[in-house]
Amino acid sequence: MKHLLSPLDFSVQELDELLALASDIATNPTKYNHHCDGKKLATLFYEPSTRTRLSFEAAMLNLGGSVLGFSSADSSSAAKGESVSDTIRVISCYADICAMRHPKEGAPMVASEKSRIPVINAGDGGHEHPTQTLTDLMTINELRGSLDNFTIGLCGDLKFGRTVHSLINSLIRYKNIKFVLISPKELRVPDYIREDVLEANGVEYKEVEKLEDVMPELDILYMTRVQKERFFSEDEYLRMKDFYILDKTKMELAKPDMYILHPLPRVNEISVEVDDDPRAAYFKQAQYGVYVRMALILTLLGLN
Numbered sequence: 132m133k134h135l136l137s138p139l140d141f142s143v144q145e146l147d148e149l150l151a152l153a154s155d156i157a158t159n160p161t162k163y164n165h166h167c168d169g170k171k172l173a174t175l176f177y178e179p180s181t182r183t184r185l186s187f188e189a190a191m192l193n194l195g196g197s198v199l200g201f202s203s204a205d206s207s208s209a210a211k212g213e214s215v216s217d218t219i220r221v222i223s224c225y226a227d228i229c230a231m232r233h234p235k236e237g238a239p240m241v242a243s244e245k246s247r248i249p250v251i252n253a254g255d256g257g258h259e260h261p262t263q264t265l266t267d268l269m270t271i272n273e274l275r276g277s278l279d280n281f282t283i284g285l286c287g288d289l290k291f292g293r294t295v296h297s298l299i300n301s302l303i304r305y306k307n308i309k310f311v312l313i314s315p316k317e318l319r320v321p322d323y324i325r326e327d328v329l330e331a332n333g334v335e336y337k338e339v340e341k342l343e344d345v346m347p348e349l350d351i352l353y354m355t356r357v358q359k360e361r362f363f364s365e366d367e368y369l370r371m372k373d374f375y376i377l378d379k380t381k382m383e384l385a386k387p388d389m390y391i392l393h394p395l396p397r398v399n400e401i402s403v404e405v406d407d408d409p410r411a412a413y414f415k416q417a418q419y420g421v422y423v424r425m426a427l428i429l430t431l432l433g434l435n
């Protein structure tokens with residue numbers, strides 16, 4: 132039985148197959164309407180979510196399956212002190228596959244050890260978010276036609292942003308990707324990403340503070356929200372929250388074919404005036420999130 136806890140749980144070849152399936156689903160959605168008839172997905176969300184939980188649910192419904200679950204720790208037995216290990220043993224009796232989001236890093240991994248059904252990490256604290264990475268990879272692949280040879284700028288909260296950590300971990304496996312890490316000093320990527328992921332693999336990267344300085348060299352700009360819920364002090368958050376605001380003026384510095392991605396939710400870091408720019412790809416990205424999760428459910432259930 133296979134789980135998805137980190138994007139590295141799939142080899143590059145397995146990812147290629149998954150993205151090809153997601154792409155086929157995008158072009159022929161009705162072909163897959165009954166692939167999961169009679170199957171159930173449990174969504175165990177101990178932390179807020181809009182896109183991830185609802186796109187998982189939409190994905191399973193599109194495949195003909197059903198969904199059950201909870202959307203906050205308060206409404207589950209976690210509020211009574213139940214451990215994730217006990218919860219997953221029980222959920223294994225009710226569903227065929229589950230997606231778990233948890234504020235504690237490693238919680239989905241702990242669950243997977245006691246689970247009789249595939250566990251998908253739908254975001255664990257500031258650690259990883261592998262299904263967002265699948266979404267990001269599909270988006271880049273669909274927009275550029277390849278996952279090789281580009282310069283990506285990751286901008287914003289690179290310290291707490293789990294989508295950034297998973298995306299870097301995953302993209303280093305492709306050819307000729309250059310990373311530009313754009314953040315205030317306080318929100319730089321964690322040391323383990325810089326040392327054990329980028330430097331240990333001889334990957335080309337640079338760290339800068341000003342977005343304008345590097346804008347012209349980017350092929351993809353991956354914007355992120357300052358992760359309010361992971362800050363220790365409100366003052367520190369307030370000082371950081373509007374550090375970057377991507378607007379029309381800054382977009383004038385970008386290549387005509389530079390795409391903007393954002394895992395969403397957006398707060399202030401992309402001005403709404405940018406939404407009509409043909410290079411703004413973040414809402415398309417949210418749509419790809421459904422197709423890629425459909426492909427993932429099929430793959431983990433062995434129904435592909």
Ligand code: NCD
Nearest residue numbers: 182183254294356394395396
């Ligand atoms: C991201 C997350 O939860 O990490 N959201 C998402 O799943 N699309 C990004 C964020 O919350 O900033």
